[in-house]
Structure formats: C-alpha cells, structure tokens
C-alpha cells in the first residue's frame with residue numbers, strides 16, 4: 404500500500420485521532436478541558452473534578468463527585484507485595500523508573516482485560532488515580548531508609564500526597580497550590596506520552612501496561628523530564644548576572660534551553676502564566692526563592708533572542724519553582740507530572756478503545772534490496 408500522506412518528522416501537524424477531550428490553540432495560548440478554559444478550572448475546580456470531567460466527558464454532580472472521591476480514598480493503599488518489591492529497588496534509582504516498574508506491577512494483581520465493561524474501566528481509573536501518588540511517596544521514604552506512611556483518609560487528594568511525602572500535614576495554601584498544579588498538568592492533547600498511551604491502548608492490552616508505557620515516555624528531558632532539568636539549569640546559572648552569558652553559550656552550541664519552546668505553543672504556555680502566579684503566592688507566604696529572579700531574567704533574555712522563533716516558556720519552566728517551595732525533591736518533579744497526567748492518559752485510553760483501530764503507520768524505506776548474504780569467514 405503506498406503512503407496516503409507525506410512524511411512529517413515527529414508526526415508534526417499530523418492528526419492521529421479524533422478527540423473531544425482537550426483543545427489547544429498554540430497561536431492564541433488557549434487550553435480547554437472538554438471545552439472549559441484552563442484558567443476557569445484552575446481557579447474554580449479541583450484535580451479530581453477535572454479528572455472526572457476529562458474521563459467521563461462532563462462535570463460530575465455533587466453525588467458523582469462525592470462517590471468518585473470516596474472510591475479514590477478507599478483505594479489509595481498499595482499491596483504489601485508491591486511495597487516489598489519497591490524495597491528492593493536501589494536508593495540511587497530514578498523515581499521515574501521506580502514509578503514505571505510499580506505501575507506495571509499493579510497489572511499483576513488486577514483482572515487483565517474486560518474493556519467492554521464500564522465497571523472495569525471505572526475500577527481501573529480509580530485504582531490508578533488513587534495508587535500512583537502512594538507509590539511515588541512510598542519510594543521517596545524507602546530510598547531514605549524509612550517505612551512508607553499509610554494514606555490519611557481524612558485528607559483530600561493533594562493534601563494526602565504531601566502528607567505521605569513529607570510525613571506532616573501540609574499548610575492549606577500549599578495543598579491548594581499543589582492541587583491546582585496537578586490540574587494544570589492533567590491533560591494536553593496528543594503529546595508524546597499520551598500518544599504512547601494511545602498506541603499501547605490500541606492493542607487492547609490492560610490499563611496498567613498502558614500507564615507504564617506512558618510513564619516511560621514522559622521521563623525524557625524533551626518532555627516531562629524538562630521540569631527537573633530547569634531547576635538544574637537555574638542552579639547552574641547561580642545568579643541573575645550569569646543568565647545572559649549562559650544563554651549565549653547554549654545558543655552558540657545550538658543547545659536547547661530547558662523549559663522553553665513547544666511543538667504547539669508559539670506564545671507563552673498559559674499554564675506557565677498560572678504556575679508563575681502560584682509560585683508568587685507561595686513566595687508571599689513562605690519566602691522568596693532566589694532562583695525565581697534568575698528565572699524571570701531568563702524569560703526576559705530568551706524573549707529577546709528567540710521570540711522570533713516562537714520560543715516562550717512552557718509548562719515546565721515555572722513548575723519546578725512551585726514544587727521546590729512545596730518541599731518536593733527535584734528528581735520527583737517528573738513523577739509529580741505523571742501523577743497528574745494519569746488523568747489525561749486514562750481519558751485517551753477510554754476514548755481510544757471506544758473507537759479503536761490498532762496504530763500501525765507506515766514508512767519511507769531508504770535501505771537497499773536483494774543484498775547478498777556474505778558468510779562470516781568472507782567478511783572484513
């Protein structure tokens with residue numbers, strides 16, 4: 404069969420599905436979840452309410468939301484066998500690798516596949532949304548040599564994660580800021596990790612394998628791993644005075660500036676603007692972070708040098724400053740991104756299997772034909 408469309412590196416601009424889950428206008432800096440502007444959801448909604456909206460396509464009524472929250476709360480704990488498995492992980496291992504392994508391990512405990520059954524779909528959504536934060540927090544405590552703490556049923560989703568991570572109840576502002584940040588990271592049309600989830604889903608495998616695929620994809624520095632790289636960059640720059648020399652050097656070497664640029668946004672990522680405001684709220688209450696001044700100067704310098712290419716801050720540029728202020732270790736930034744993006748990955752899983760056709764693209768062959776096999780004794 405000949406190709407039906409021209410080759411586009413990285414599938415840039417190529418539609419691979421029809422979806423009603425979220426919408427991005429990269430020229431106007433618009434992001435909507437099921438048509439609702441992200442600014443509205445950040446101000447008025449919660450991560451779990453947006454998760455329900457993304458997956459089932461409507462805002463839950465009071466009863467639906469309370470049932471969803473209660474079910475999540477009742478499934479936060481992880482099997483002791485998974486905890487015991489995680490205790491064998493090396494402390495030096497990256498938390499994204501620990502998350503990918505433990506997410507896949509969930510599939511060992513739950514029924515493989517019953518994809519035509521809405522109850523199975525909901526059970527898988529509840530388990531994954533509920534257990535991923537517990538596993539992220541558990542590895543953090545284990546790698547310090549401590550036993551993980553059990554989830555607290557009296558705390559809401561975001562407060563409970565910060566409690567499990569830091570072993571103390573978070574300040575209400577910190578819990579609210581964290582919840583808004585999860586909401587901002589929940590979904591973003593067909594990004595690399597979501598596409599990975601869709602391709603895996605299209606083979607009709609189980610949702611635990613799908614999430615493990617997506618976690619592996621998210622971890623790369625060009626995608627979700629950028630938030631960790633941004634803080635490393637700001638620490639390396641060290642002062643406002645060093646921003647421009649650093650930028651000049653990177654550009655001379657044709658190196659990318661972490662936290663900037665986007666395949667779709669050619670203006671400032673609307674999520675970056677909201678995250679900046681969240682960071683400022685935290686600084687007002689808990690004290691300013693010197694790296695914020697460096698970040699502001701970097702944004703200014705990059706705008707001067709690269710705005711003509713449509714290079715502006717993306718979601719990863721300011722998120723790390725929020726997470727630092729919340730006491731989250733740098734190498735946990737991307738697992739936190741994964742906690743949020745599980746919502747979008749599951750929404751696309753559900754949408755994919757409702758209209759499934761296995762992904763099998765084609766190629767433009769650039770190799771040779773009818774090549775002679777040369778016995779090893781005759782090879783150079």
Ligand code: SDX
Pocket residue numbers: 413590591593594595624625626627629658659660661662663664665666667709712714717718719
């Ligand atoms: C996320 O897709 C999503 O929605 C992702 C995400 C989500 O919510 O799921 O939004 C989350 O992954 C955000 C992106 C995080 N990654 C980074 O911050 C890493 C740094 N950014 C770049 O690697 C890059 O901008 C990408 C990967 C994000 C997008 O790259 P593209 O679309 O493939 O662009 P490109 O590499 O083809 O670059 C086009 C031009 C090039 O210049 P020219 O060769 O044409 O002269 O823009 C330049 C690039 O050199 N460029 C940059 C740059 N990003 C692009 N130059 C300097 N610094 C950068 N960051």
